[in-house]
Amino acid sequence: MYFWKEVKLDKVKVLEMYLPPAAAPLIGRWIDYFKCEFKVSRNRNSKFGDYRPPHGGKGHRISVNFDLNPYAFLVTTVHEFAHLHTWNQHKHKAKPHGAEWKANFKKMMQPFFEQEIFPFDVKRAIVSYLNNPAASSCSDLNLYKTLRSYDAPKPAHLTVDKVPMKALFKLKNGRVFRKDEQLRKRFKCTEIATRRIYLFSPVAEVELVEG
Structure with a gap:
């Protein structure tokens, strides 16, 4: 599923299917503000999301796996938008997960803390992770396990x-x-x-x- 800046879709209603509903309006505004192609992607075992900068006539592109629970989907989405914002500021001069990205990730997560989007255990795990965010939320076992605790049960796994x-x-x-x-x-x-x-x-x- 794609959200194109040129197409008049009710992005917020669609985003509410994947995100905590209270977070959907801000993510919808980010898609418009940054003129970003946002894709809800198939499952990828190697990553939760992906950001690609403008190239070959295409603009900013973000994809997030469709099967993440709402809190994991939101954390991944903010992670990728922090990449986009960092690219706009520094282009290729900033490291992918360097100090510039870390600062943007922290700043862009704040509105969701202020809205009290996350349960207490998830917020605590994110705050701990934000002290030194890694390349992926999977890299922080505490955050990963806390987010996965909100997945639908998989008895055989x-x-x-x-x-x-x-x-x-x-x-x-x-x-x-x-x-x-x-x-x-x-x-x-x-x-x-x-x-x-x-x-x-x-x-x-x-x-x-x-x-």
């Missing part, structure tokens, strides 16, 4: 950190792995079919292989 050591688990595409050992913040796992070693985030969603 669990995260890698909950899989017992030496147990087998599988991904959505059917690939099967054995959880071998913890290496600092990630888990070393062996793919059964190829015997190759992979490192998994503790919050990666998998399905336990019984027996």
